[in-house]
Amino acid sequence: MPVAVVCLPTYNERENLEAMLRALGDKGVRVLVVDDNSPDGTGRLADRLAAELDYVDVLHRERKDGLGPAYLAGFRRALADGADLVLEMDCDFSHDPDDVPRLVAAAGDADVVLGSRYVPGGGVVGNWGLVRRVVSAGGSWYARVLLGAPVRDLTGGFKCYRRAVLERIELDAIESKGYAFQIETTYRALRAGFRVVEIPIRFVDREAGGSKMSKGIVAEAIWKVPALRIAALTGRL
Numbered sequence: 330m331p332v333a334v335v336c337l338p339t340y341n342e343r344e345n346l347e348a349m350l351r352a353l354g355d356k357g358v359r360v361l362v363v364d365d366n367s368p369d370g371t372g373r374l375a376d377r378l379a380a381e382l383d384y385v386d387v388l389h390r391e392r393k394d395g396l397g398p399a400y401l402a403g404f405r406r407a408l409a410d411g412a413d414l415v416l417e418m419d420c421d422f423s424h425d426p427d428d429v430p431r432l433v434a435a436a437g438d439a440d441v442v443l444g445s446r447y448v449p450g451g452g453v454v455g456n457w458g459l460v461r462r463v464v465s466a467g468g469s470w471y472a473r474v475l476l477g478a479p480v481r482d483l484t485g486g487f488k489c490y491r492r493a494v495l496e497r498i499e500l501d502a503i504e505s506k507g508y509a510f511q512i513e514t515t516y517r518a519l520r521a522g523f524r525v526v527e528i529p530i531r532f533v534d535r536e537a538g539g540s541k542m543s544k545g546i547v548a549e550a551i552w553k554v555p556a557l558r559i560a561a562l563t564g565r566l
């Protein structure tokens with residue numbers, strides 16, 4: 330059995346964390362909570378749960394610094410701890426813990442597995458407004474066209490990487506923080522020749538806790554995508 334570590338970034342997820350950790354308990358994975366010193370005490374709750382649940386570890390960071398840096402810190406820790414597979418997942422139940430074994434299984438045959446909303450069988454469920462839907466679907470379309478990447482869902486954050494991918498894609502060079510982080514990691518994997526597959530997921534809008542989406546995250550993705558393309562065309566990526 331490969332050692333699979335789910336990196337679970339949290340910022341003010343007190344209402345979701347315990348249920349999420351317990352739901353992951355029978356999935357055959359370890360969980361690494363990466364908390365950015367959440368003002369709501371998520372980090373303390375994570376420590377308490379880690380003391381009880383032997384499959385849970387916690388990485389504390391000093392301040393909120395965006396999803397990308399939190400994931401990079403989590404990836405490095407997971408690799409150092411011997412992970413064969415490293416997963417990304419949100420803590421707000423938008424990603425269904427029951428889908429985790431499907432991502433892990435699909436990694437038997439692929440280097441990167443993307444939980445995808447935009448392949449047949451996938452979708453967005455719940456009360457996402459028109460703006461969120463257009464930003465999400467439009468963002469994936471924009472990135473796919475500009476990068477020429479044969480991937481339908483480039484902005485999703487439910488992913489599974491084989492260890493070799495994270496060892497190869499120059500984590501130190503990644504500065505993206507939001508959606509752009511998801512685009513950049515998948516694009517780097519494709520550029521390095523890794524096999525990327527998409528499996529359908531149903532993405533559910535969060536019910537508890539607040540969104541950390543911001544205009545800055547969208548703006549970063551808008552300029553970062555052409556910047557990535559230029560870096561690739563000029564041999565820097």
Ligand SMILES: Nc1nc2c(ncn2[C@@H]2O[C@H](COP(=O)(O)OP(=O)(O)OP(=O)(O)O)[C@@H](O)[C@H]2O)c(=O)[nH]1
Pocket residue numbers: 337338339340341342363364365393394395396399418419420421423535539540541542
């Ligand atoms: N450690 C850390 N986690 C973060 C940060 N920003 C967001 N997260 C976590 O990353 C996951 C995804 O963030 P969300 O707020 O759900 O962002 P989103 O999914 O784009 O937006 P909504 O779900 O629509 O609100 C959640 O588990 C958040 O708690 C951050 O700066 N640091």
Ligand SMILES: [Mg+2]
Pocket residue numbers: 419421423535
């Ligand atoms: Mg979310």
